[in-house]
Amino acid sequence: MSPVFLVARREYLAYVGAWGFWLSLLTAPIIIALLLFGPVLLARAEPPRVLAIVAERTEDLTAVRQAFADNARREARAEIRAYLDATAPAIALEATAAFDAAPNRAAGIEAARVVVSRSAPRALAAFPSPTQRYQIIQAPAPDVQAMRPYLDGTQMLADGRTLFGALNIRRADGAPVIEYWSTGLSHSEPINIARRAMRLEMQREALAAQGLAPTEADRLDAFDPQVAQFDPRATTGDGQVTLRERAPSYAALALSFILWSVVFSVANMLLSSVIEEKSNKILDTLLTSVSPLQILTGKLIGVAMVSLTLFLFWGALGGGLLSLAADRASDSIFGQVAAAFLEPRLIAAFLFGFVFGYIMYGAIFLALGSLCESQQEAQTLLGPVALVLAIPMMLLTPALDNPNAPIVETASWIPLFTPFLLLIRAPSGLDWIEIAGMAVIMAASAAIILALAARVFKAGVVDQVSMSSWRGRKDAKG
Amino acid sequence: MNAALEAEGLVKRYGARTAVQDLSFKVPQGSIYGVLGPNGAGKSSTLRMLVGVLRPTSGAITVLGGPADRETMKRVGYLPEERGLYRSMTARGAIAYLARLKGVPAGKAFKRADQLLEAHGLGKHRRKKIKTLSKGMAQKVQVLAAIAHEPDLIIFDEPFSGLDPVNQRVLEETIRAEAKAGRTILFSTHVMEHAERLCDRILLIAHGRAAFEGTVRDALALAPSVAVLETDGGEYDLGAALAGRGFTISEELGEHGNRRWRVRLENGHGSRQLLQACVEAGAPLSLFEPARASLHEAFVALVGDKAQPNAAE
Numbered sequence: 001m002s003p004v005f006l007v008a009r010r011e012y013l014a015y016v017g018a019w020g021f022w023l024s025l026l027t028a029p030i031i032i033a034l035l036l037f038g039p040v041l042l043a044r045a046e047p048p049r050v051l052a053i054v055a056e057r058t059e060d061l062t063a064v065r066q067a068f069a070d071n072a073r074r075e076a077r078a079e080i081r082a083y084l085d086a087t088a089p090a091i092a093l094e095a096t097a098a099f100d101a102a103p104n105r106a107a108g109i110e111a112a113r114v115v116v117s118r119s120a121p122r123a124l125a126a127f128p129s130p131t132q133r134y135q136i137i138q139a140p141a142p143d144v145q146a147m148r149p150y151l152d153g154t155q156m157l158a159d160g161r162t163l164f165g166a167l168n169i170r171r172a173d174g175a176p177v178i179e180y181w182s183t184g185l186s187h188s189e190p191i192n193i194a195r196r197a198m199r200l201e202m203q204r205e206a207l208a209a210q211g212l213a214p215t216e217a218d219r220l221d222a223f224d225p226q227v228a229q230f231d232p233r234a235t236t237g238d239g240q241v242t243l244r245e246r247a248p249s250y251a252a253l254a255l256s257f258i259l260w261s262v263v264f265s266v267a268n269m270l271l272s273s274v275i276e277e278k279s280n281k282i283l284d285t286l287l288t289s290v291s292p293l294q295i296l297t298g299k300l301i302g303v304a305m306v307s308l309t310l311f312l313f314w315g316a317l318g319g320g321l322l323s324l325a326a327d328r329a330s331d332s333i334f335g336q337v338a339a340a341f342l343e344p345r346l347i348a349a350f351l352f353g354f355v356f357g358y359i360m361y362g363a364i365f366l367a368l369g370s371l372c373e374s375q376q377e378a379q380t381l382l383g384p385v386a387l388v389l390a391i392p393m394m395l396l397t398p399a400l401d402n403p404n405a406p407i408v409e410t411a412s413w414i415p416l417f418t419p420f421l422l423l424i425r426a427p428s429g430l431d432w433i434e435i436a437g438m439a440v441i442m443a444a445s446a447a448i449i450l451a452l453a454a455r456v457f458k459a460g461v462v463d464q465v466s467m468s469s470w471r472g473r474k475d476a477k478g
Numbered sequence: 479m480n481a482a483l484e485a486e487g488l489v490k491r492y493g494a495r496t497a498v499q500d501l502s503f504k505v506p507q508g509s510i511y512g513v514l515g516p517n518g519a520g521k522s523s524t525l526r527m528l529v530g531v532l533r534p535t536s537g538a539i540t541v542l543g544g545p546a547d548r549e550t551m552k553r554v555g556y557l558p559e560e561r562g563l564y565r566s567m568t569a570r571g572a573i574a575y576l577a578r579l580k581g582v583p584a585g586k587a588f589k590r591a592d593q594l595l596e597a598h599g600l601g602k603h604r605r606k607k608i609k610t611l612s613k614g615m616a617q618k619v620q621v622l623a624a625i626a627h628e629p630d631l632i633i634f635d636e637p638f639s640g641l642d643p644v645n646q647r648v649l650e651e652t653i654r655a656e657a658k659a660g661r662t663i664l665f666s667t668h669v670m671e672h673a674e675r676l677c678d679r680i681l682l683i684a685h686g687r688a689a690f691e692g693t694v695r696d697a698l699a700l701a702p703s704v705a706v707l708e709t710d711g712g713e714y715d716l717g718a719a720l721a722g723r724g725f726t727i728s729e730e731l732g733e734h735g736n737r738r739w740r741v742r743l744e745n746g747h748g749s750r751q752l753l754q755a756c757v758e759a760g761a762p763l764s765l766f767e768p769a770r771a772s773l774h775e776a777f778v779a780l781v782g783d784k785a786q787p788n789a790a791e
Contacts, residue, residue, distance in 0.1 A: 003579055006575070006578055006579055010564070010567075010575060014564065014566060017566065018566075279562075280562035280563070280564065280565065281558070281560040281561055281562030282562045282563060282564060284526070284531055284556075284558035284559075284560060285556065285557075285558055285561075285562075285563075285576060285620075285623070285624075286579070287530075287531045288529045288530060288531060288548075288551045288554065288556045289548065289551065289552070289576070289579035289580055290548075290579060291548065462531060462532065
């Protein structure tokens with residue numbers, strides 16, 4: 001067996017044999033699932049926030065109360081629609097129509113459930129039970145000043161709950177003034193709901209003052225133009241942009257993040273590995289049998305195999321789910337995003353980006369590791385590299401907004417940034433020839449970086465050149 | 479004389495510092511060869527050049543009749559001064575891994591590892607991880623790893639350092655056994671006693687240069703004769719009594735309340751003249767013993783006190 005593969009094999013087994021590897025292999029999907037669904041579950045688990053409203057005028061009180069009820073109804077409708085789009089898109093329109101026809105929120109939820117139970121019973125199992133974000137109660141005191149003990153938590157409501165906030169709607173020279181009292185200083189949604197309600201109320205009053213029917217304000221407020229976006233490059237259909245067309249961009253963004261975190265964590269593994277070998281004093285023993293370039297290559301291959309093992313496991317898990325979604329629920333949101341991940345250009349960009357990005361950054365980290373005597377010393381070198389790695393991340397947002405913006409296009413041809421920006425640009429109509437061109441540039445850069453890294457690595461492990469020896473020389477000269 | 483290893487005009491410079499200067503020597507096949515010198519003399523740099531880890535600034539090296547490349551190095555076993563193994567590997571795995579890097583097939587490498595561990599009293603530890611072994615055991619494993627591929631030439635850099643006296647003795651026996659099996663052994667040390675007991679030929683290095691190259695007997699012949707004396711009681715000062723008579727006297731640790739003196743017989747003075755001087759000075763002698771010179775004294779005679787082997791310790 002070639003020494004390179006023996007080094008790679010040892011490296012691979014050293015990682016795979018560690019319990020930490022299996023821990024990350026098994027826990028990562030759980031952590032990702034928690035990150036994805038945790039906030040939703042937490043939001044659902046949170047009890048409604050209790051609000052009290054006091055107002056000088058009954059009309060204002062009624063308007064704001066109605067605004068909160070409408071808001072709760074809209075949120076419930078959106079939650080049910082999103083669920084049905086993902087699980088039973090064929091009946092989503094029918095169910096939301098039934099919801100809209102119902103007189104109130106609770107009746108709307110029940111009406112939608114009835115449609116689902118009749119037409120798509122399998123989707124009933126996880127049918128949402130939307131919780132209300134706010135519950136409006138009868139004010140526990142006649143004015144806000146008297147409610148302060150309830151608001152600052154020194155006094156509980158009669159049912160033992162805490163009063164989250166209070167809205168005080170008063171009039172100053174006839175114009176409404178909204179005061180919001182709460183210890184939740186960063187939460188301002190109740191103000192926005194009340195403001196919208198009172199603006200509508202002001203419009204009603206203004207119309208009435210002009211001798212017009214106040215309900216005209218509601219009619220005018222309901223005006224909403226139909227909006228459609230079109231892609232002039234479309235060759236099939238009418239070119240209207242739907243989620244199906246946008247999904248590849250979101251998939252590219254997700255893959256860029258995955259690639260970035262994998263490259264960074266795997267490169268860190270290489271850095272630790274070479275520092276460990278230096279501190280273990282084993283390199284001199286190896287160097288009589290293996291050249292520095294062979295050690296470097298073996299390590300790169302070994303750790304690449306470690307990440308491939310992770311990818312194979314996670315890929316089999318995720319890919320299986322994505323294929324299933326793309327196949328079984330091709331019309332759903334989930335199915336459309338899943339199909340976008342399987343787009344050939346994205347897969348090619350991801351593969352090129354991973355292979356060459358890994359070689360470039362891996363070789364750099366190995367070379368840096370060979371110059372360090374300890375992890376602490378390595379941290380000082382990691383700073384500048386992390387800054388370089390942060391640049392493509394900073395460009396991801398503008399790239400998503402305009403993948404062909406001059407700065408994004410230029411940066412995507414800089415080899416160290418190409419792996420990440422190629423991915424983000426791939427869905428925006430990048431030609432195969434451009435993808436191939438970037439792959440060639442990355443390959444050439446990877447070869448150059450590998451050769452340079454091998455020289456630095458040799459200086460670090462054979463000639464014992466290190467950061468401290470450089471500092472020593474510099475100090476000596478000074 | 480067939481040479482297993484030959485160095486010609488070796489020079490190694492690190493920037494402005496010269497570590498090895500114009501070093502030439504031949505290691506006869508089947509011999510035990512010692513490279514001696516104090517810490518910092520250039521021994522490790524020389525050995526690292528011999529095994530191809532370091533590239534010489536100038537000079538030529540021939541190993542087993544060929545260049546010091548990786549192909550030749552498959553027939554060379556090397557134990558570096560800075561030792562270490564992968565801590566999470568088993569003793570058996572570490573030996574087999576390094577043997578496989580030298581081209582030994584997997585099955586044979588593991589079999590050889592088992593044999594060596596068994597033969598050196600580590601059989602029951604073979605599946606233990608290196609990090610769980612004692613320092614001495616781990617060092618033993620590394621020595622075994624250096625010889626597992628049955629090399630023709632074995633190069634050990636300071637093999638005795640860090641070992642307790644028992645294990646030093648065991649290692650000496652291993653070296654003798656390997657030499658008996660027809661292998662050439664070259665080792666470096668700054669402790670002269672090991673070389674004196676083991677080596678056929680030695681190379682003395684000081685400040686990167688060769689101070690002597692030849693047999694141990696030739697080296698000892700260069701050392702001045704000495705005599706060991708003991709005087710009764712703790713009061714008498716032989717050094718003061720013989721001052722100005724041309725003897726170099728140093729005091730050693732005495733026994734039973736006596737004082738012990740080591741006298742170098744130089745400048746035409748022999749044991750007879752020394753004895754006569756002692757009688758004239760009325761020295762209360764309880765012991766007068768002409769002693770055999772040591773390699774250490776030969777080294778001091780060759781390169782002076784400042785470069786003497788144990789001075790740096």
